[in-house]
Amino acid sequence: MTPVEHTTPRPSAGGAVAGQAAHGLPYAHDIAAGSAWTVRLGRHRALRLTCLDDGANAAVLMFAASDPLERLNLPDTLKAQMSACVRPPLVLMSDMGRALASMTGSSLDWHDAITGHSTDAQVRARFGASDYAADRNAWRRSARAGLLDELWKHGLGKRDLHATLNLFTKVVPAGDERGSLAYVPGHARAGDWVELRAEQDVLVMLSTAPHPMDPNPAWAPARLRADVSSVPEPGPRDPSRVFRPESGRALAAVERSLA
Amino acid sequence: MTLTEADVLVDVTVGAGDGWIGEIPAGARLRVVDLYGNQAVDTLFFDAHDHANRYSAVDTVREQGAVYLTTGSVLLSVDLDPLATIVDDTCGRHDTLGGACAQESNVVRYGEHTRHQHACRTTFVRQAMEWGRGLDKRDLTHNVNFFMNVPLTPEGGLTFEDGVSAAGKHIELRAERDLLVLVSNCPQLNNPCNGYDPTPVRLVGWAR
Numbered sequence: 001m002t003p004v005e006h007t008t009p010r011p012s013a014g015g016a017v018a019g020q021a022a023h024g025l026p027y028a029h030d031i032a033a034g035s036a037w038t039v040r041l042g043r044h045r046a047l048r049l050t051c052l053d054d055g056a057n058a059a060v061l062m063f064a065a066s067d068p069l070e071r072l073n074l075p076d077t078l079k080a081q082m083s084a085c086v087r088p089p090l091v092l093m094s095d096m097g098r099a100l101a102s103m104t105g106s107s108l109d110w111h112d113a114i115t116g117h118s119t120d121a122q123v124r125a126r127f128g129a130s131d132y133a134a135d136r137n138a139w140r141r142s143a144r145a146g147l148l149d150e151l152w153k154h155g156l157g158k159r160d161l162h163a164t165l166n167l168f169t170k171v172v173p174a175g176d177e178r179g180s181l182a183y184v185p186g187h188a189r190a191g192d193w194v195e196l197r198a199e200q201d202v203l204v205m206l207s208t209a210p211h212p213m214d215p216n217p218a219w220a221p222a223r224l225r226a227d228v229s230s231v232p233e234p235g236p237r238d239p240s241r242v243f244r245p246e247s248g249r250a251l252a253a254v255e256r257s258l259a
Numbered sequence: 260m261t262l263t264e265a266d267v268l269v270d271v272t273v274g275a276g277d278g279w280i281g282e283i284p285a286g287a288r289l290r291v292v293d294l295y296g297n298q299a300v301d302t303l304f305f306d307a308h309d310h311a312n313r314y315s316a317v318d319t320v321r322e323q324g325a326v327y328l329t330t331g332s333v334l335l336s337v338d339l340d341p342l343a344t345i346v347d348d349t350c351g352r353h354d355t356l357g358g359a360c361a362q363e364s365n366v367v368r369y370g371e372h373t374r375h376q377h378a379c380r381t382t383f384v385r386q387a388m389e390w391g392r393g394l395d396k397r398d399l400t401h402n403v404n405f406f407m408n409v410p411l412t413p414e415g416g417l418t419f420e421d422g423v424s425a426a427g428k429h430i431e432l433r434a435e436r437d438l439l440v441l442v443s444n445c446p447q448l449n450n451p452c453n454g455y456d457p458t459p460v461r462l463v464g465w466a467r
Contacts, residue, residue, distance in 0.1 A: 075316075075358025075401050080367050082418055084411040095399075097363030110415060114326070114356055116317035119339060158311040159397040161337055171321075173411040177352070179326030213321060249367045 026229035032137070034221035036146025036207040038153070039228065040065055041198040043258070046104065048195040048227040051168060056188045056222035057211040059117035059143040059164040061151075062092065062100050065201035068156055070094045074113045074163040080246040084173060086111040086165055089239035091247040092196070098254040099199035102240035104231075106194040108187065112166035114173075115181065117143035118212040127219045140219050143207035150205040167194050169211045183213035188222075197231055197240075200254050268464040275457035276446030278382035280390045282307050283438045283464050289343075291442075292429040292461040293350065293406045297422035297454035299445040300405040301359045301379045303398075304334060304342045307437035310394060312336045316355040316401040326411050327352035328403060333435075342438060347431035350424045354409040357419065359383065359402050360447045369449045382443035390439075404445075405430050407452050421451045 025045070031037050033053065041047050049058060064070035073095040074086075081090050087109050092101045103111070120142045124130075130140035143164070151157050168188035174180040196204075210221050234241050234251060241248045268287055272294070273279050283289050291300055306312040315337045320326050322335055330348040333341045358364070361380035365373040380399065387394040406424035411417050446457050 069396055073358065073364075073401075075356055076361075076364045076367070078417050079357050079409070079419065080364065082416065084415045084417040087415070093364075093367060095361065095363070097361070097367045114317055114411075115321040116315065121339065158337065161400075163317045163401055172413050173326045175413055177327075178329065179352075179411055181320065181324050181326060245370075246367050249370070253363075253367070 026227060029226045031206070031208055031224040031226055033223045034138070034141060034209050036150050036205065038150045038203060038205045039226065041202050041204055041228065043198050043200050044231055044233045046195050046197045046229050046231040047204060048193060048229070049167060050193040050225045050227070051188050051190050051222055052225055053222035054186070054189050055210070055214065055216065055220060056168040056192070056208065056224060057214065058167040058206045058208055058224060059147065060167060061147055061162065061164055061205040063156070063160070063203040064094060064100065065203050068154065068160065068203065070096045070098070071160065071162050072100055072165065074165060078113060080250070081244050084114070085170070086113050089243045089247070091199070091240050091243070091250045092165070093250045097250060098257060099250040100202050101196045101198050102234065104195045104197045104240065107192045108168065108194065110170040110187070111194065112169040112171045113163065115166065115171045115211070115213060117147070117164045117166065117207065118209050119144040122212055123209070141209060143209040146207040146209060147205055154203060166211055168192060171213060183211070183215065185215060197234070199251060200258060266465045268466060270463050272459050272461050273442060273444045274459050275444060276377050276382065277444055278386045279442040279462055280386040281440060283434045283440055284466070285434050285436045286467040287434050287464055288346070288431055288467065289434065289440065289462065289464045290429050290431040291405050292427070292463070293424045294426065294461055295458035296426040296428070297406065297424050298458050298460055299407040299447065299452040300460050301443040301445050302403045302405060303383070303400065303441040305398070305439040305441070306336060306340070306342065307439045310398055310439065312338050312340060313398065313400055314342055314403070316403070319355060326356065328355055329353065334403070341435040343432040343434050345430060346433045347429070350406055350428040350430060352408070352423065353430065354404040354407040355402070356411070356417070357404050357407060357409040359443065360445065365449065373449060376448065377446040379443040379445050379447070382446070383441060386441055404452070419450045419452055422454060
């Protein structure tokens with residue numbers, strides 16, 4: 001399939017976009033397979049995730065860093081942009097009608113938003129018991145366990161869970177009467193990538209545990225590389241802004257509130 | 260079925276744009292009747308004894324392997340506990356991925372002129388506030404939309420369409436544990452989910 005190229009210029013090797021201070025940027029971090037991670041992503045910073053192995057999944061929660069009562073709302077995101085999945089150049093919207101981030105590019109045309117993430121009980125039932133004593137850092141931790149850990153570190157908890165954006169995963173609804181769901185194996189390969197541009201300061205929490213519908217009989221989580229860099233603010237003809245009037249209004253709402 | 264007065268737990272007509280909150284014990288039935296047709300009924304379910312163990316739309320659709328809810332669908336919590344089972348459905352299918360309308364999402368979808376129109380979240384907030392017991396904004400999660408038609412396509416499309424419901428259609432649930440049920444009878448005027456004319460619905464709950 002045709003890669004969707006991001007439309008914002010890459011930062012220079014020094015990490016600074018002209019006119020912007022960007023101390024500490026860019027930086028890269030390898031996220032271990034089957035683990036959880038939180039990144040506080042400043043406004044107009046990009047998070048580019050690249051698959052280091054085949055079959056990756058990243059279950060993502062997102063919050064407004066200034067007030068985590070405001071969080072990603074995927075039903076609102078999908079219905080406003082009339083999409084059953086997340087793909088460039090969709091705007092990820094909060095429950096307060098403000099843009100949290102925009103998907104500015106991806107080598108994939110489908111990221112799941114409707115099928116949630118794994119729990120410990122499911123992982124144990126499918127792959128057997130696993131603990132640190134036996135398996136050390138390769139122990140099988142569900143996405144839920146990892147995300148709850150990250151939530152707690154930020155003073156949040158179970159009540160702050162919401163539908164996860166499952167980057168690199170494709171689950172297709174059939175056009176039949178019940179809307180049967182089919183997981184698409186082999187959707188993401190090593191080298192596939194996605195880029196999110198923060199439209200306000202956000203907390204991004206993610207788990208690289210396998211998606212619960214992944215039919216792979218073996219537990220085979222994939223590693224991701226995270227690159228964080230500074231990118232220009234979206235201009236008047238930014239693809240996310242002009243995608244749909246709804247996308248533009250969510251961007252305008254956050255810009256007005258931070259003006 | 261012949262019901263005696265003692266069996267009836269709730270029997271209310273919820274006006275257009277109004278709401279209801281209450282507990283339904285394990286084993287009891289709750290029927291929602293679309294009295295006039297094409298009326299979306301936004302509904303949240305919580306374990307009555309642990310509000311954090313609440314309805315999860317995405318876990319429900321994944322575990323049943325299908326997007327729409329109908330007879331046989333088991334509404335699951337975030338812990339994958341069955342909260343309720345749909346035991347009867349004369350409508351055919353119901354949405355759970357379209358979320359609830361809010362003032363803020365209305366502005367995104369329809370423009371600033373809708374900022375002060377009534378919305379489902381306003382009803383959820385008012386009902387939750389009156390109920391108290393620690394409920395707050397964090398508890399308002401992705402809901403069920405009874406009688407609402409939101410087709411998803413294999414190409415990735417999602418639209419709000421004319422309802423597939425009609426006057427007198429109903430859905431009936433069996434509580435699989437003690438439930439707190441929070442209902443907003445949707446006031447949306449800007450899309451076909453209520454046929455552009457919100458109308459009353461009836462809630463009837465009875466002990467087994």
